[in-house]
Amino acid sequence: MAHDTGEYVAFRNVQKSYDGETLVVKDLNLSISQGEFLTMLGPSGSGKTTSLMMLAGFETATNGQILLDGRPINQVPPHKRGIGMVFQNYALFPHMTVGENLAFPLEVRGMGKDERETRIKRALDMVQMGSFAARRPAQLSGGQQQRIALARALVFDPKLVLMDEPLGALDKQLREHMQFEIKHLHDSLGITVVYVTHDQGEALTMSDRVAVFNDGRIQQLAPPADLYERPGNSFVAQFIGENNKLPGIVEELRDDRALIRLATGELIDATAVNIHKKGEKTMVSIRPERVEINTEMMPENAHLLDAEVREIIYMGDILRARMRVAGSEDFVVKLRNSIGQRRLNPGEKIRIGWHPQDARALDAV
């Protein structure tokens, strides 16, 4: 979790425009504490990479201020920022061996040969690549190159490391393994990591906090569990994980409890998140694994809905049931594949419901 030692990196009212007409980053405010693992997550074009590049110094902010350890760095050139960076395609220098690649940041800092070698060895051992110093990057597999890129970004002991979709080019299994290793390195070195990805799974498993970007703004900044279980708006609900959405109108609103009337006339319970008054349009979001099909498990006097099973997809650990609910053809329910689980068949008509806190009434899109 975030070691709360104050503000280490800060974006203050940062804006970025490439063409002078549209803003790619609109009023970014974000503070990152020392030792935190923060992920910028978002679809392509959402401004996350641009924000990272502004922090690295490869793009200049059109407006606003970026602070590193309390010091404004807008005017500091990238080589003086002392920030380690891992690039999407590793960017290992092809004309140098692995050892020379790692020596490079130390040489440009004028470090002596003995200390260089000690540090290179330590960094290579850290990523379990100790015996590869004499190889060329082209002789390494993707995963090995990734480790070297990581070692190179860490060899000069930066306090802050930026990673721009570093695992994008790896296959699924290797990616999951590297996620674990990066997280482990982060924990053991105590460095601050700003990580950019469009893979929500990666963001959820690795981060202390995730900033979900869309349309040049942070839509929600929260720890992974909050993000998944308590999305703050319909974009986040839609972007993170699978989501069932039911459009409706607010019928009743008392504190954070709301009663929503769906377009087809049914009433459902929901938790009010960003709805403000009766009669407002809303989008109710329910995670597929939180939908209940056993009536006895639902809270008393919960509103139930009619559903007709259209299709059952067997996925091993779970069963995915696609249903027709309140006029929508693709309402998805996930059922654990366990003994005693009620089996459904296509065409079957059932009643479904949920705990009110699992249905979130969000802004209508």
Next chain:
Amino acid sequence: MASITQTAVPASSLASEGMPLKIRLARAQARNRRRAFLLVLPLLLFVTLTFVLPIGQMLQRSLYHDGFSAAAPSLGQWFSENPEDIRPDEAGFAALAADLRYMKEQNLAGAAGTRINYNVPGSRSLFTSAARKADDLEAPYRDAILGLDQKWDDPRIWVAMREASSPWTSDFYLTALDIQRGADGTLERVDEHSRVYLALYGKTFLLSGVITVICLVLAFPIAHLLATLPMGKANLLMILVLLPFWTSLLVRTTSWIVLLQGQGVLNSLLVSAGIIGEDGRLALINNQTGTIIVMVHILLPFMVLPIYSVMRVIPPAYARAARSLGATSWTTFRRIYAPQTLPGIGAGVLLVFILAVGYYITPALVGGADGQLFSNQIQFHMTRSNWSQAAALAAMLLAGVLVLYWLYDRLIGIDKLKLG
């Protein structure tokens, strides 16, 4: 384990009919190889006929000239019977007289004289006039021949004839190296004022080097600009780079004359701008400067293209990575960017240098007296029908280029060459 594998034949190496897999594979591949060979056969024939054979012929000509040996069989015999460094005796003059008669019969005096003339200038007429009177010669031949012309007593003539009595000779290479045979047959350097070739050879390589360096200095930023500009602008710039290719070499060269000559556009502009005085007009053409300027212009695309093709595929992430690791922009350029452009630089330098070393039209047109290159000498000998001398000079040029090529391979590695 070992005892089992020794006796067992690996199942995979035997085909179903019992034919070993290796043989079947070889047969299957032989068919493809034959087909591939037939496809390249026309090109192979073309290259052999138009490149390998002419070069072989050229090398042979540089060492072979039978103008004298075919015309003087008796002297050939006399020379082989008598060792080196002997003054011609009566028998020698008798052989000469016999050969002069033979030359007259066969009408070969001109050819023989021309061959000796290469070594001893001014001796062609000696042969033609002596052959004309060959039938009147009577013993004692020494007095009779010396009676025709005292020059026949010149030992240099006899040294030259001895050398030329064999069709295989190193004379043309000696000439190309500014070396001649002295009166006693030993090798010596020619007089200082008539040494031509070695100095010109050196100058040709030096000028080509200068031209190559200027091309590199000019081409590198252009190629970088081309590689980093957005596509549309890069294409426009590329057209400008390639424009010289679309006009004839002759037109380009003459337009440079118009531009650079004493009363030309550039000088007039400088004068009217008051930068230079009317009598201080710069000599930019018909000298070495002209050769350099025009050849740089003509050869520049050959430098730009290979460098550009290499730069285009260097991802910008490398420079960013270097910067993020703490390198200044200069260090990034020197340690990261420039080394990666090396294959393109190597290709461009080699290409431009080799083209420059053999360039002929441009120096001939704009080089004046001191802007001439080695190939102009080759051309000079070709117009004089001294094919052997032209061939020897060309072979020297070829040797120089091959040495450079070898050096390049040793220093950079020819496998790193990238032409596009």
